[in-house]
Amino acid sequence: MTADAAALDILLAVLLVFLVWRLLTLSDLFKATILFIVFGLLLSLAWVRLRAPDVALAEAAIGSGVTGALVLDALRRLGAHGAVDEARPLRLNLARLSGGLLVACLGAILLWSVLSLPAGWRGLSAEAMAAMPHSGVTNPVTASLLNFRSHDTLLEIAVLMLAVLGVWTLDAEPKPSAEPAGPILDLLVRILLPLMVVVAGYLLWAGGHAPGGAFQGAAVLAAGGILLHLARPFYLGNHVIIRLVIGFGFAVFLAIGVMLVVGGGRFLEFPSRHAGTLILVVEAAATISIALILLALFVGNVREGAGRDAP
């Protein structure tokens, strides 16, 4: 490793820790949120340095992009009064001493365990690489997500659906009056939206052999939807078609798993001859559902002029 790369790594690591400290102590929560988004973008740079381009894409699109939009939207609804936090979170005083000591102990134990790992430790990479020829794809991360660990991914989509149900249930406030979008945002959406749909499709297709996949594609698609919502606010209520599309990815995934059981195999154990096709089908269905789920998490369940239910 060259000295330049080492300097970049150390600078990036220090900057990340500094941003965390800053955004936890700033009293203006709007500034803290902006720092949080910057933190996410720098984090994706760190993922690239750690040779994890799939994680970098997911972080930039979901971790920083969608989460940032969600927090900014919540901040807007809190108004100027709710967005200020004068309490100093990280200041150490007597009452916080025990918590601080516990956290410091945890940090010391974690650091010790990181530094004491043997240098030749390889994790599960050898096993994963040995199983790659049977996985149906050539990108090892997609293989892990949709083949080796497909149970996790199936249940992850279920968690996404539960979160939408939760947000729909909780959101009962009338929508703040939507100001008409300016011509610049309108033009931006016109140019960006078709591009984003193409990029999402590319990421989905590329996931089999290069960095990309259902989650990254879905996040780009959802970001396009969020932009469209900002330019021309629409109501994404719990209409039956919306519900069907949200459940579609999970249903296809589950149906393929059950079909494999009926065919004499085990649940979600893809036969290696058809694994590539099955993974692409599952990913395509999941992309559409996840994109709509992420968009629904942002849009929520507020309706123009609708009053809150009486308690």
Add this chain to the structure above:
Amino acid sequence: MTTPIVYASAGVAMLCIALFGFLTARHVLRRILALNIVGSGVFMMLVALAARPDPPDPIPHALVMTGIVVGVCVTALALALLRRMFADEGSARLPEDREFG
């Protein structure tokens, strides 16, 4: 060889600062941000240690991607709870935190 150690140590530092911030913060939005960073710290440790073999271990990468997506769900649900609490009670702090400065 040093790159994974640098980032893993940064992950531990991020995790600890954010965990302490999560415990001591009063404003719920700040707590949500802190919780997100606790997650990022854990992801950082996982991905940094996965980068030690060559090629990198794909299993922690897949775990972290699942974690990022579940993290955005948790954030959205927590923000919806915050919005509802703020709309109903006019405060962005949990009831037991409101008396403190």
